[in-house]
Amino acid sequence: MKIKIIIADDNSFIREGMKIILSTFEEFEILQTLNDGREAVEYCINNDVDIAILDVRMPDMNGVEATKLIAEKTKTKPLILTTFDDDEYIVDAIKNGAKGYLLKNNDPEKIKDALISVYNGNTVMQEVVLDKIKEHLKENKREKECKIDRSLFTERELDVMSLIAKGYSNKEISKTLFISEGTVANYITSILGKTSLEHRTQIAIYFIKGDLE
Structure with missing residues (x-):
């Protein structure tokens, strides 16, 4: 079964080029290319879509707003594909799902x-993107201090949080810490329960924001 994908970008050259490139891989079926975030949201609501590739800067509705609605209203997994010029959107996009x-x-x-990894339930962030998040959050710390209370977590939970913040999948965490994937999932469930966070990407931001090394 192929992974069903849509591509939303207001630049027709980019979105059609991306369609041509991804269509060369047998794993993917490109269902539609769209002009903006609103079209992407409507398409995902009305169709069975596995992954929505979204640009950030789009007219009518940008990729951050579209990500939030797609994550809330559908089972589609949003993936942001963008440029360094969109640094200010990174944290909001990740917080929105x-x-x-x-x-x-x-x-x-x-x-x-990356698309296959996201389809299989992982979160994918490049190291350079994680660095951008860390920079952004450290700048904000001057205005509002935010520290994580280490006493809330076991050392193993802190290890898991650290690896999530580095973009590791459950499988990669399992290999690194020499524990089963089921145990990793249990640690993540425990962390979510202690923090009232909703998913692993928020754990990454929470960890980085607390400046735990």
Whole structure:
């Protein structure tokens, strides 16, 4: 079964180019290309879509707003594909439920691997993107201090949080810490319960924002 994908970008050259590139991979079926976030949301509500690739800067409704609505109203997984010029949107997009955040200058194979990983339930963020988040949150700390109370968590939970913040999947965390994937999932459930967060991407931001090293 192929992974069903839509591409939303107001630049027709980029979205059609992305369609051509991804169509060369047998794993994907490109259902539709769209002009803006509102069209993407409506399409995902009315159709069975696995992944919505969204640009950030789009007219009518941008990728951040579309991500929020798609995450809330559908089972589609939003993936942001954008440029460094959109730094200010990174944190908001991830908080709103983006399952991945990649730069457009990646080679096709890396984008393919990211899409497959997101489809399989993982969150994908490039290291450079994580660095941008960390920079952004450290700047905000000057205005509002936010520290994590380490006493809330076990050392193993802190290890898991650290690896999530680095973009590791459950499988990668399992191999790194020499524990089963089921145990990783249990730790994540415990962390979510202690923090009232909703998903692993929020754990990454929570960890980075607390400046835990």
